[in-house]
Amino acid sequence: MQGNLNEIDICSILQLIELGQRTGELFVEAYSSYNHSITGNADGKSFALRNSKSLKQSWFIFFLNGQIVYVIDSDSSLSRLRDYLCHYQLETSLDRIVISSLVADNAPEYGYLWALLEHHILTPAQGRSIIQGIVHETLFDLLSLHQGFFIFDRGPTLAPQLTTFEISSLVRKIMKQVQEWKQLHPHIQSPSQCLAIADFIQLRQALPEATANNLEHWADGKTSLRQLARYLNRDILTVAKAIYPFVKHGWIQLHYPAMSATTKPKGLQLAPEAKIPYIVCIDDGSVICKAVESTLKLHGYEAIGCNNPLEALSLVFQFKPDLILCDIVMPELDGYELCAMLRRSSIFRQTPIIMLTAKDLFIDRVKARMVGATDYLTKPFADSELLMLIEKHLHLDNNFSRQQCGVIAD
Structure with missing residues (x-):
């Protein structure tokens, strides 16, 4: 079963x-x-810039006998799970956990959750509450979609299972919330919007002191509505309704994560003690390997290319890179096989793996996700596309200048 969401x-x-x-x-x-604004001052004059940003998102939903077991999204980091653990003051526990070997390669977040349960850091009740929150927030996003692609593949689901969710009752509840959410527009538009206090005096007068202090702590201009809902262990609609009157009065402002309006220095800028990211590019075409290696080095990364997939496997285990670029169609060992092999190693369960492909078929992207790929990039691609994707998955905050004119092709 596969198709388009407009059908x-x-x-x-x-x-x-x-x-x-x-x-x-x-x-x-x-x-x-979404559109977002950047404000600032230059030469004594204020300015405002509006920019439209497009985000690609993807999700996996795992089912057992028609019930939902778990959901994962395109963010390969553990930030979502860490946010939920914050409610139990356990967010640092992930740093000392080894992922469970029982869980499928393409759901490391679920593996870490099970490891917390196995080490008795989380109770089963807390684990079920976190899974419920994750499933709820994901379905809220999915049921708000009107365009996109989907494919359902029969096969084994995640194991073991801590809990499952009946679809009908859950969907009815969330669909009602989606309709109520729309009534908050235009004052509140997206769970990704961040909170910032515009008039703390008015808030102090309207709220109890403890509530005002908590709000001041979270409304730092960096914490999103979704993160706040996770920290408080509440659904997004409840949180949005609670702050809606203050947003409407202008006492709290909401904005999308800010883009810096300042000019960035050329090259990757890291603190002196920070580790320079190391990237390995695996592609049987020597031209693209050299082109990628050259581009990345120009922008301050440590990089090496390899056009033999078998040699590359040894190279990856030797250097333990921070990110791997991997072609799909290669002799002896294709990219799907190589990615699956790396994901079976605990060393590379969290390493971003970006698949390079000359194909742009939806089924190829799905297959890449199913073997554990973090993302994909269709050839030919511009330098700026490559750098933007690397920056996204290494969380480097745009600290390099992008060369807009170069194009890398097979």
């Missing part, structure tokens, strides 16, 4: 999976865009 909606897809009592994985990919 069948997520709600109907979930109902079909429930009615058929199917076990397997649903992959969904969509693009979302």
